Amino acid sequence: MLQTGDNRPLARSTQRPSGFCLLLATVALAVAAAVGGAGGVAARVAPSPCGARAATRPVVTHVIWIWFENHASHEILGSPAAPRINAAARACGLATNYAGVSHPSLPNYLAATSGSTHGIADDGPPAAHPIRSISIFEQARSAGSYEESMPGRCRSTDAYPYAPKHNPEVYYLGARARCAAGDVPLGTTSRGAFSTALAKGTLPAFSFVTPNLCNDMHDCPVSVGDAWLGRWLDRITASPTYRAGHTVVFVVWDEDDGSAANRVPLIVVSPWTHPGTRSAARFDHYSLLRTTEELLGIRAYLGQAASAPSLSPAFGL
Numbered sequence: 001m002l003q004t005g006d007n008r009p010l011a012r013s014t015q016r017p018s019g020f021c022l023l024l025a026t027v028a029l030a031v032a033a034a035v036g037g038a039g040g041v042a043a044r045v046a047p048s049p050c051g052a053r054a055a056t057r058p059v060v061t062h063v064i065w066i067w068f069e070n071h072a073s074h075e076i077l078g079s080p081a082a083p084r085i086n087a088a089a090r091a092c093g094l095a096t097n098y099a100g101v102s103h104p105s106l107p108n109y110l111a112a113t114s115g116s117t118h119g120i121a122d123d124g125p126p127a128a129h130p131i132r133s134i135s136i137f138e139q140a141r142s143a144g145s146y147e148e149s150m151p152g153r154c155r156s157t158d159a160y161p162y163a164p165k166h167n168p169e170v171y172y173l174g175a176r177a178r179c180a181a182g183d184v185p186l187g188t189t190s191r192g193a194f195s196t197a198l199a200k201g202t203l204p205a206f207s208f209v210t211p212n213l214c215n216d217m218h219d220c221p222v223s224v225g226d227a228w229l230g231r232w233l234d235r236i237t238a239s240p241t242y243r244a245g246h247t248v249v250f251v252v253w254d255e256d257d258g259s260a261a262n263r264v265p266l267i268v269v270s271p272w273t274h275p276g277t278r279s280a281a282r283f284d285h286y287s288l289l290r291t292t293e294e295l296l297g298i299r300a301y302l303g304q305a306a307s308a309p310s311l312s313p314a315f316g317l
Contacts, residue, residue, distance in 0.1 A: 049237040050092040053245055053271035058317050060295040061246040064207045064236065065112075065288070067166065068225055068253045069105065069218035072260035073098075076253070081222040084230030085267070088251070093268035093277040093315040099284045100255035100262040108254040109168040112285035113137065113208070115303020123165040126156040130173050136289060137175040139298050142204035144182040145169045146194040149212035154179040161212035161219070166254075169208065186210075189235040198239035203247075205296055237269070245271045248295060248317060250288060272316040279314035287311055 073096070076082050077089065100108045106124070107117035114135040137143040147155075149162040156170045164170050169183045182204065184193045197203040209232075210216065217225035229251065236242050236249060253264035266283065286308035293301055294310055295317060311317065 049233075049242065049269055050271065051274045054274050054316055056272070058270075058272045058295070059246055060248055060317070062203050062205060062207065062241060062248070063292050063295055064203075064209060064247065064249045065292075066209045066211075066229065066232070066249065066251045067109075067216065068211070068229075068251070069166070069213075069216040070255060070257050071217055071222065071253055071264065072256035073263050073265050074260060075257070076222065076265050079222060082226040084226050084233070085251070085265070088229075088233060088267050088269060089265070091275045092270070093273040093279075095266040095268070095279050095281075095283050095311065095314070097280045097282050098252070098264060098266040098287075099282070100253070100264055101285050103255055103258070103262070105254050106165045106168075106171075108285055109166065110171065111304070112252075112289055113168045114172070115286060115289055115301070115305040125158075125164055126171045129171055131171045132173050134302065135168070135172045135175055136206060136292060136302070137169050137172060137178055137208075139293065139300070139302070140204070140206035140296055142182075143169075143175075143178060143206040143208075144184065144193075144197075144204040145179070145208040145210070146184060146186040147210050148186040148215060150183075150185045152185070153181075154183040161214050163213055166210045166213075166216065167208075189231050195235060198236060198241045201241055201244070203241050206292065233269070247271075250292075252285075252288060266311075268311065268315045268317075270315070270317060274316060277315055279311075281309065281314055283309060283311055291317065 076085055101111045102108055102117050104123050107120050110120060111117050114133050118131055120129055145167055147162060147167050151159045154170055155162065156164050169175055169179050187193050187195055189195055211225065211228055214220040215225055215228040241247055249269040251267040256262050256264050286304040287310065290301055290305040290308045291311040293305060294312055
């Protein structure tokens with residue numbers, strides 16, 4: 001089980017690493033062999049997605065958010081159903097005292113992207129809740145939403161397993177022009193808008209990634225979402241975009257299931273975050289917005305982001 005504490009490394013996994021777990025290892029073992037009786041093969045250090053640039057000043061050009069649904073920290077952290085998530089938490093950064101700001105889903109998504117719930121306390125569609133306030137989608141020099149199973153661009157109505165309540169960009173009236181161009185179906189790890197942008201270096205400055213209602217753990221087990229995230233973290237951290245060393249990934253849950261005062265996991269994956277970093281400081285979705293605005297050079301903090309604590313000092317950003 002994970003324990004809380006400030007910036008102390010998590011316990012090392014006893015499972016043999018593979019896939020993303022192998023990438024997450026801080027130091028890979030290399031085999032030294034004799035060659036013709038003279039010398040051995042020098043040990044090689046495998047690259048890690050976290051900590052490679054910990055000693056340098058962060059220069060961030062891309063921030064990616066990946067959102068999951070309706071699980072408290074104690075249901076994810078240390079759970080055998082979530083080996084890939086826990087591997088990422090061990091090898092990168094984990095906020096152990098992070099919380100959603102409301103219930104149900106929609107107010108949390110709006111809070112994280114505009115600094116306010118706008119008094120909304122339901123999951124109504126964009127037609128019921130047109131938001132005129134500015135959002136991070138308009139603040140960022142470029143922004144995109146990548147929505148799994150969305151049948152077309154900027155879809156504002158349900159099309160199961162896609163749900164607009166998990167796609168906040170479609171609610172902001174001022175972002176409608178951007179939404180029509182940049183709010184697109186996610187695709188797969190091998191083909192589609194997000195995978196192509198990662199490969200070609202055309203990712204926007206801010207990316208909002210939403211799994212469908214099964215893969216986000218809303219309608220399917222934790223293990224399904226865990227496997228989905230593992231595949232996508234493999235794809236992201238192996239991409240030229242991430243390997244260029246200027247990308248931060250935040251993995252977060254919108255709210256808990258009502259069992260833990262809305263305390264949910266937040267994982268930080270970045271080249272500047274020491275492997276195993278943890279922080280028990282109190283953070284929430286307004287902190288995520290504040291931190292993202294800082295990283296992208298935005299100083300007009302939206303709503304409650306202006307007074308929220310930043311994640312940056314705790315995670316080397």
